[in-house]
Amino acid sequence: MISLVLFALAGILVGGVVQLVKADATRFSVGITAVLALLAAAGGFAWWPGEA
Secondary structure (H helix, E strand, C coil), X not given: CHHHHHHHHHHHHXXXXXXXXXXXXXXXXXXXXXXXXXXXXXXXXXXXXXXX
């Protein structure tokens, strides 16, 4: 359940990165949003149910 929420958050943040790039936002804001998307995806994989 938590992994699905984190993957959804990562998808929203990736969409935000795309929109920021299209809007010619600063590299800092694009970079911060991309890092947050990567962290959300990594958290989703970390919470993925399976062998531990």
